[in-house]
Amino acid sequence: xxxxxxxxxxxxxxxxxxxxxxxxxxxxxxxxxxxxxxxxxxxxxxxxxxxxxxxxxxxxxxxxxxxxxxxxxxxxxxxxxxxxxxxxxxxxxxxxxxxxxxxxxxxxxxxxxxxxxxxxxxxxxxxxxxxxxxxxxxxxxxxxxxxxxxxxxxxxxxxxxxxxxxxxxxxxxxxxxxxxxxxxxxxxxxxxxxxxxxxxxxxxxxxxxxxxxxxxxxxxxxxxxxxxxxxxxxxxxxxxxxxxxxxxxxxxxxxxxxxxxxxxxxxxxxxxxxxxxxxxxxxxxxxxxxxxxxxxxxxxxxxxxxxxxxxxxxxxxxxxxxxxxxxxxxxxxxxxxxxxxxxxxxxxxxxxxxxxxxxxxxxxxxxxxxxxxxxxxxxxxxxxxxxxxxxxxxxxxxxxxxxxxxxxxxxxxxxxxxxxxxxxxxxxxxxxxxxxxxxxxxxxxxxxxxxxxxxxxxxxxxxxxxxxxxxxxxxxxxxxxxxxxxxxxxxxxxxxxxxxxxxxxxxxxxxxxxxxxxxxxxxxxxxxxxxxxxxxxxxxxxxxxxxxxxxxxxxxxxxxxxx
Ligand code: F6P
Numbered sequence: 001x002x003x004x005x006x007x008x009x010x011x012x013x014x015x016x017x018x019x020x021x022x023x024x025x026x027x028x029x030x031x032x033x034x035x036x037x038x039x040x041x042x043x044x045x046x047x048x049x050x051x052x053x054x055x056x057x058x059x060x061x062x063x064x065x066x067x068x069x070x071x072x073x074x075x076x077x078x079x080x081x082x083x084x085x086x087x088x089x090x091x092x093x094x095x096x097x098x099x100x101x102x103x104x105x106x107x108x109x110x111x112x113x114x115x116x117x118x119x120x121x122x123x124x125x126x127x128x129x130x131x132x133x134x135x136x137x138x139x140x141x142x143x144x145x146x147x148x149x150x151x152x153x154x155x156x157x158x159x160x161x162x163x164x165x166x167x168x169x170x171x172x173x174x175x176x177x178x179x180x181x182x183x184x185x186x187x188x189x190x191x192x193x194x195x196x197x198x199x200x201x202x203x204x205x206x207x208x209x210x211x212x213x214x215x216x217x218x219x220x221x222x223x224x225x226x227x228x229x230x231x232x233x234x235x236x237x238x239x240x241x242x243x244x245x246x247x248x249x250x251x252x253x254x255x256x257x258x259x260x261x262x263x264x265x266x267x268x269x270x271x272x273x274x275x276x277x278x279x280x281x282x283x284x285x286x287x288x289x290x291x292x293x294x295x296x297x298x299x300x301x302x303x304x305x306x307x308x309x310x311x312x313x314x315x316x317x318x319x320x321x322x323x324x325x326x327x328x329x330x331x332x333x334x335x336x337x338x339x340x341x342x343x344x345x346x347x348x349x350x351x352x353x354x355x356x357x358x359x360x361x362x363x364x365x366x367x368x369x370x371x372x373x374x375x376x377x378x379x380x381x382x383x384x385x386x387x388x389x390x391x392x393x394x395x396x397x398x399x400x401x402x403x404x405x406x407x408x409x410x411x412x413x414x415x416x417x418x419x420x421x422x423x424x425x426x427x428x429x430x431x432x433x434x435x436x437x438x439x440x441x442x443x444x445x446x447x448x449x450x451x452x453x454x455x456x457x458x459x460x461x462x463x464x465x466x467x468x469x470x471x472x473x474x475x476x477x478x479x480x481x482x483x484x485x486x487x488x489x490x491x492x493x494x495x496x497x498x499x500x501x502x503x504x505x506x507x508x509x510x511x512x513x514x515x516x517x518x519x520x521x522x523x524x525x526x527x528x529x530x531x532x533x534x535x536x537x538x539x540x541x542x543x544x545x546x547x548x549x550x551x552x553x554x555x556x557x558x559x560x561x562x563x
Pocket of ligand 1: 162163164165214215216217218219220223288289374522525
């Protein structure tokens with residue numbers, strides 16, 4: 001393991017103890033957002049921040065001036081700023097893998113070449129060398145200069161990857177659909193369940209399809225299985241259509257024209273049969289779930305164009321700069337991470353909702369699940385010692401208003417505190433009116449109404465005043481004091497999406513730092529992978545089956561009886 005100072009136990013800091021006492025005092029006095037707003041005319045102003053082109057309203061959180069001060073004290077006691085600087089400068093803060101954590105270098109401008117030398121490498125120069133190659137490649141595909149084996153322009157991409165090699169690109173592709181202007185669409189295959197591939201390939205013309213295989217390690221079972229199958233599909237289809245004769249030479253030419261790859265393991269890409277000229281690399285200091293702004297975003301560059309991808313990177317960088325250069329007390333990014341600690345460790349929150357009021361962000365919560373939960377779902381700290389507090393809340397969510405008609409009931413009247421982030425934009429790509437009513441305003445009215453209802457609730461007297469029969473008054477009351485953060489932007493642009501992703505990357509980092517955990521490894525996914533390798537032969541092999549536990553054996557018997 002790399003030598004990084006042992007984590008400071010947050011629970012033994014003075015700030016943690018002060019926060020415990022403070023929380024007890026708030027509970028005893030009564031947490032009352034309505035009263036806190038009434039008592040402090042400056043509350044919204046004090047808890048509102050602008051970062052990049054996003055506006056943050058933290059005022060509907062369960063905090064007072066004292067809470068914010070104590071949370072910042074805690075951040076300083078655990079040396080958050082020092083660890084942030086260590087991360088940005090390329091120290092090996094990923095101790096269990098002995099790696100630097102430098103996703104922030106992926107969005108540093110070319111003008112910063114030569115300013116970040118890590119492990120002997122000019123990291124920014126390396127990043128821009130690959131970016132330039134990807135931009136040139138994407139322009140060739142978009143313009144039609146890059147042709148399939150029969151000379152046709154590429155109209156469809158198929159991107160094969162899983163986890164960090166899939167969730168980011170899919171999410172961003174969906175989010176930025178209004179900016180896809182080259183007449184090229186993309187389908188993403190991730191699951192080893194053959195149904196995924198079968199559905200995604202339906203109706204595709206291989207002559208106009210380009211496949212991008214994305215895998216950091218180029219060893220992932222799902223991705224390599226899908227990649228081999230899609231290669232077979234491509235070659236068989238082209239042969240059936242008379243486009244190639246099936247000879248080794250023509251097969252190789254077809255693969256060269258229809259397959260490219262993204263990986264840190266370029267030698268494995270070549271062994272798969274992909275021309276190194278058509279491979280785009282990245283580095284082991286980019287974690288999978290932090291990689292959408294690396295070559296892993298190649299499908300986005302082709303679909304959106306280099307200029308928009310550049311704006312996407314600039315959005316990330318704007319938040320990186322803000323996070324690094326804004327004092328903690330005014331730093332919306334750091335404060336959102338600290339608020340999450342406040343709710344998890346001092347209110348016992350087990351989950352955190354992210355509720356985009358923007359249909360284009362419908363995959364954003366799924367993306368955040370990997371980012372946050374693979375990062376902070378840990379039971380040991382970065383020196384191998386046990387954690388000293390709860391870690392890793394469950395992130396989840398769906399776009400509003402759909403969620404309102406599904407699970408918001410629990411948010412409003414359930415017995416657990418679920419902090420929620422609401423994300424909305426003032427402008428929409430698809431303005432609409434209904435009977436003279438601006439439909440986007442109808443939508444945004446719901447965004448504001450929900451955060452208001454959650455914060456301020458509805459008293460029994462207010463319910464009675466509506467003439468509600470007494471026996472159902474309790475059921476119609478809302479306690480309020482349900483914490484929310486509102487993130488409001490102008491328009492969901494590539495820049496704004498980059499900002500949002502960087503925001504949650506840093507929120508994850510802040511939480512992980514307080515908990516003392518290495519947010520950049522993911523050993524918890526390994527055991528299942530190993531066991532799957534051992535178990536799969538047991539479907540047919542009695543000796544392998546006999547080695548399994550009783551429950552697994554019984555399930556295998558069910559399988560055998562039904563196949
Ligand atoms: O199994 C988890 C994981 O390692 C993720 O962290 C990663 O994003 C995903 O698998 C895919 O890995 P790769 O890009 O190496 O195929």
